Amino acid sequence: MALCxxxxxxxxxxxxxxxxxxxxxxxxxxxxxxxxxxxRDPAKRSAALFAxxxxxxxxxxxxxxxxxxxxxxxGDEMRQHVPLMVATDGNHGPxxxxxxxxxxxxxxxxxxAGIASVPGNAHWQLAPVEMAWQGLxxxxxxxxxxxxxxxxSRSLDQIxxxxxxDHLVGWAWNPGAGRTSAPGTQEGxxxxxxxxxxxxxxxxxx
Amino acid sequence: xxxxxxLKVNDKIHEIDAEPDTPLLWVLxxxxxxxxxxxxxxxxxxxxCTVHVDHEPRRSCVLPVSAVGNANVLTIEGVGATPIGKxxxxxxxxxxxxxxxxxxxxxxMQAVALLTxxxxxxxxxxxxxxxxxxxxxGTYPRIRAAIHAAAKQGVA
Numbered sequence: 253m254a255l256c257x258x259x260x261x262x263x264x265x266x267x268x269x270x271x272x273x274x275x276x277x278x279x280x281x282x283x284x285x286x287x288x289x290x291x292r293d294p295a296k297r298s299a300a301l302f303a304x305x306x307x308x309x310x311x312x313x314x315x316x317x318x319x320x321x322x323x324x325x326x327g328d329e330m331r332q333h334v335p336l337m338v339a340t341d342g343n344h345g346p347x348x349x350x351x352x353x354x355x356x357x358x359x360x361x362x363x364x365a366g367i368a369s370v371p372g373n374a375h376w377q378l379a380p381v382e383m384a385w386q387g388l389x390x391x392x393x394x395x396x397x398x399x400x401x402x403x404x405s406r407s408l409d410q411i412x413x414x415x416x417x418d419h420l421v422g423w424a425w426n427p428g429a430g431r432t433s434a435p436g437t438q439e440g441x442x443x444x445x446x447x448x449x450x451x452x453x454x455x456x457x458x
Numbered sequence: 459x460x461x462x463x464x465l466k467v468n469d470k471i472h473e474i475d476a477e478p479d480t481p482l483l484w485v486l487x488x489x490x491x492x493x494x495x496x497x498x499x500x501x502x503x504x505x506x507c508t509v510h511v512d513h514e515p516r517r518s519c520v521l522p523v524s525a526v527g528n529a530n531v532l533t534i535e536g537v538g539a540t541p542i543g544k545x546x547x548x549x550x551x552x553x554x555x556x557x558x559x560x561x562x563x564x565x566x567m568q569a570v571a572l573l574t575x576x577x578x579x580x581x582x583x584x585x586x587x588x589x590x591x592x593x594x595x596g597t598y599p600r601i602r603a604a605i606h607a608a609a610k611q612g613v614a
Contacts, residue, residue: 335503335590348572348579348587353515354502360520361479363500370502370520 279425282307282436285447298451305415305444306390306456311434313424317378318385324378325386328432343377351376359428368430375420380404394455408449416442465526467492468536478524482516483507485523486533494534494563498592505591508564508571509533515571534563541613542570549608557595565591569605577614579605 283304291297308314316325322339325332340346345353355376359369379385382402385393396402397411406414415421416438424434434441448454465472467490474489486492486509495518498506502517509518510532537543546569556562565588572579572587579587584602593601 335505335592336586337589338586340586346586347575347583348515348568349590350514353508353571353590354517354520356516356521356525358522358525360502360522362502362520363481364503367501367503 279433280307280435282440282444284440285443288447294451295454298448298454299456301444301448301451302394302454303390303456305441305448306393307435308424308441309385309393310390311424313427313431313434315386318383319378320384320387322378322381330386339378339381343380345378351378359426361429369428371423371428371431373420373423377420389458391455391458398453398455408453412442412446412449415445463523465490465523465531466528467531468533468539469530474523476523479522481519482509482521482523482526482531483518486518486531492533492535496560496563498561498564503590503592504561505564505568506561508567508591510537510567510571513574515568532567534567537567537570540570542573542608545608545611545613546570546573546604549604549611553600553604553607555597555600555604557597561591561593561595562597565593565597565601569601569608572605573609573614577612578609 285301288297288300288304291300312325312328312330316327316330319325323332324337324339326334337345337349337351345351354370356370356372357374358372360372361369383396383404385396388396398408400406403411422438425436425438427433463474463476463478465474465485467486472490474485476485476489483495483497486495487497495509496506497519498504500519502520505517507517507519508515510516511521511526512529513532532540538547543566546566550556550562550566555565568588568591572584576583576587581602584605588598588601588605
């Protein structure tokens with residue numbers, strides 16, 4: 253009976269996403285901001301907060317569209333996008349084949365075995381080349397996020413707003429059937445980024 | 459619950475009864491009766507179902523009909539009425555592109571989309587824009603040649 257009760261509590265508290273083939277898979281949790289209060293050194297606390305947020309930033313849901321080459325990747329294994337897409341001089345695909353050719357405003361179910369859905373968002377696009385995350389370690393990504401030349405000329409407050417509220421960022425927690433969600437929630441992720449900025453936006457050590 | 463929806467296809471309004479999430483391809487083929495657009499993979503991977511929605515290419519197998527709204531859907535049955543579409547279809551015939559033909563609806567619609575966006579594409583631009591259209595007969599060299607031939611007509 254106690255086991256059943258425990259199982260019910262777990263089922264009620266855990267978030268779920270659909271993994272490959274559309275089967276349910278638990279979402280990796282994020283530590284709440286409050287759990288970092290025991291780190292007395294603000295700089296170390298700040299770096300630890302960013303490292304936790306990095307579980308999202310370095311998830312395939314984010315990295316796939318922040319490639320080092322101008323070619324997006326796909327799946328948790330981050331294989332090259334099929335069909336081949338090259339961003340060329342913009343972030344929306346080559347002339348005549350924009351991302352929106354296949355990626356609509358919302359995730360769309362498919363009729364193919366093994367591919368449960370085509371991901372979608374009204375702002376679907378590749379991150380600009382200066383915002384490439386693939387190939388960088390977390391300290392490198394942290395430094396990039398603080399650099400207005402490489403973060404879309406955003407202030408740190410604007411970075412917080414972007415991470416907390418941007419609809420395309422939020423897609424990472426609504427990735428469609430057949431895809432694992434980014435860890436935690438956008439709310440929890442945004443809180444970590446906000447706390448990171450408030451504690452001085454220190455980066456983890458390389 | 460099905461709702462009556464107005465759908466503009468090739469500049470003609472159709473009243474259709476379909477669930478909002480019904481793929482546009484199903485509506486075109488089974489309700490409107492335009493069977494030139496083909497089902498290939500059902501996952502936006504092969505390009506056989508390509509149509510244009512307000513001049514932009516779209517894979518109709520994964521596009522819910524509700525997402526079309528008031529836009530005009532251009533299909534293979536209507537593309538020949540446009541200058542670029544006619545140029546592409548003429549070039550396709552002159553180059554004898556087609557083998558089995560199943561994918562060619564999508565190839566032509568995608569080629570028209572390319573020439574609309576890029577009137578004089580080089581080989582690289584053709585390969586990049588046509589990479590999502592698969593041809594199991596391997597007609598790619600003739601497709602590329604036909605696109606060059608259509609571009610030379612200068613109608614884009």
